[in-house]
Amino acid sequence: MDLTGLKWLQQQQQMVSPEFLQMLGSDGREELRRVETYLGKNIFDTIDGCISRTSSFQTEPVKNNEENRAVALLNKRKSEGKTETREKKKKKIKAEDETESSMKGKSNMSNTETSSDIHKQDYIHVRARRGEATDRHSLAERARREKISKKMKCLQDIVPGCNKVTGKAGMLDEIINYVQSLQQQVEFLSMKLSVLNPQLEFHINELSMMADLRSFPLHQQGSLDYSVMNSNQTTSLVVKNDAFSSWDIHSQCPYNNLRTDPVSNFFSLK
């Protein structure tokens, strides 16, 4: 296990744990202290036992580790708001203990095995909410669903008019209609081009470069605009265009990270 990897993990842990403590809140921190005394021994000793019992599972290595932690922390937050039964308290203590230990265990060099495991494949530690199963399948299912809903939110920003509709089905409908309309537009334009092709002037390259970035009609009007736009209105090259400007915003979106192509300077990386 190389030292650079451990150092990196240490940094990750350092980056996260203040947030973690902050999210816990004052009673959370108190609980943490209680946990430590309850166990009566060093937390690290319980790592092996805890991990076997916990509701953690392996996922494919994810590039953005902060995402995973956010997921784990978010689930933690959600469950804190609910009323606690005794049973749940136990679960909470156990799970809290394991999340805590998973954080600390990474930086602990004595437990090289666990840290190397965590380094190789990122574990998502998900807290089971009240009444939900903790077996591997439903957890995997839940994580998968959360990923999908996150991506849907990204898509919501791209597709115009998606904000008004709520719910997965409605949004998917919108997206489907939008893609279809785009494809139809392309078809129509290529048909037009085939008609006009003999008359093409071939200093078009310069023209299209200097051409105005006309705003994309679907954003402004509700209907598709098949008519050729009026060329009398000239705008500068730097015209703010919904379609273009929102592109850069989407560099924040996780789906841009999923490409493994090294030449990925085209669209900004995270």
Add this chain to the structure above:
Amino acid sequence: MERQIINKKKRVFSVEPNKIPPSEVFRRKYTSHLVPALKKLNMNKNSPQINQLSVKHEVDMALALSAQEFSWSRFLLQKLSSSNNPTTTSSSSNGIRIQERSGKEGGGDEDGETEEKLRELQKLLPGGEEMNVEEMLSEIGNYIKCLELQTIALKSIVQDTT
């Protein structure tokens, strides 16, 4: 040191020192692919009528070549190169199907409906059926953006000739 590297990775990269927005890059690539192809088409065809399908073929080819970072473009290239008769996206027929299906499944369970819609979406994306759902959703975003830019480029080309 590692933190610096991590922070660096978070920055926006651009290939050239004077920053060119990626939309502009795509546009240049696209037009640089399409226009020579059209020129060639114009010269090669002895008959005055230029086949509409071949133009569509060139249009799709230009799209696929300008967006080679994405996996759907690979699928599109495969489709285009394998079939000599260029395939047209039968989007109109898809539209009708969607309306019917949503009418039928009004009372169905929510998950089944979503699954149906996801499958429809997969059909729209080139190569979407070979991907799993998460990947497909990411690719759809890129695909939509590229389609938008393509329409704008085509519009400007068409407009410049009229």
